[in-house]
Amino acid sequence: MHLFAHRPTSTPSRLGLRGLACVLLLAVLAACGFRLKGTSPLPFDTLYTNINENSAFGADLRRLIVATSPNTRFVDDVTEAQVRLTQISMQRSMREISISPEGRVEEYELNLVFVFKLSDAQGRELLPPTTLSSTREVPYDPDALQAKQGEIGSLFQEMQRSLIDRIVRRITSPEVNEAYRNLPAVEPATQGIAPATPAVPDDSMPPLDYTPLPGPDMIPSSSY
Known part of the structure; x- marks a missing residue:
């Protein structure tokens, strides 16, 4: 009587099945519009911005731009920047x-609106004034005022991160890359630096904290 030892499934076959499954998964994700994150190098090397780098918003924006486009370097002098x-x-x-x-607030709507543009050193627009906004809703409980203040602060931080991601997606889009590459050359006699937009004062950049929520005996106005 001959005994036949059990032979395990070959490793190449298993790897082949796994590879096929990965390909199918990526195809499904692509069909759904999902795009894997990665680097999207910008066609320029130097970038100037009037957004305060000492603010959480400005610092996070710079980090994400550099992470997305490693060849991009921020400059403090506008005359050294290819793009603003x-x-x-x-x-x-x-x-x-x-x-x-009873006339007491039960729910708030939080809104964050950011308007920006992208232009070259001569002031020619690569991206016209663009408005991005983010909205969240949060229930209000006057008996848990401190907890609600912390929750609203966290939501505003989340909204800022969402806007930063959308800003970077806009400026690294194929349309902006093509617009920059197709800019006509500037004649030496007409070259010059367009006036720079002044740096945004600190008080115009909303900090991450906020005015405390009203107590149970205070009803706020229609806007905050």
């Missing part, structure tokens, strides 16, 4: 959207 990322405005607000029969 200009903050036009940034506004943060909070308004009540639900009030109880």
Whole structure:
């Protein structure tokens, strides 16, 4: 009587099946519009921005741009920059959207609006004034005021990170890359540095903290 030893499934076959599964998964994700994150090098090497680098928003924006486009270097002198990322405005607000029969706020809506543009050293727009916004809703409980303040602060931080990701996606888009590469050459006689947009004062950049929520006896106005 002959005994036949059990032979395990060959490793190459297993690897082949796994590889096929990965390919199918990537195909499904691509069909759904999912894009794997990675580097998206910008076509320019130096970038100036009037966004305060000492603010959490400015610092996080710089880190993500450099991580996305490692060849890009931020400069403090606008005359050294090939491209400028200009903050036009940034506004943060909070308004009540639900009030109880007793006249007390039950829910707030948080809003963050950022307007910016991208231009070259001669002031020619690569990306016209663009408005990005983020909105969140948060329930309000006057008996848990401190906890709600912390929750709102965390939501605003999350909203800022979301805006930063969208800003970077805009400036690294194929459209911006193509617009920069297709800029006509500037004649030496007409070369010059367009006036720089002044740095945004610290008080115009919303800090991560915020005005405390009203107590149970205070009803805020329609905007915050």
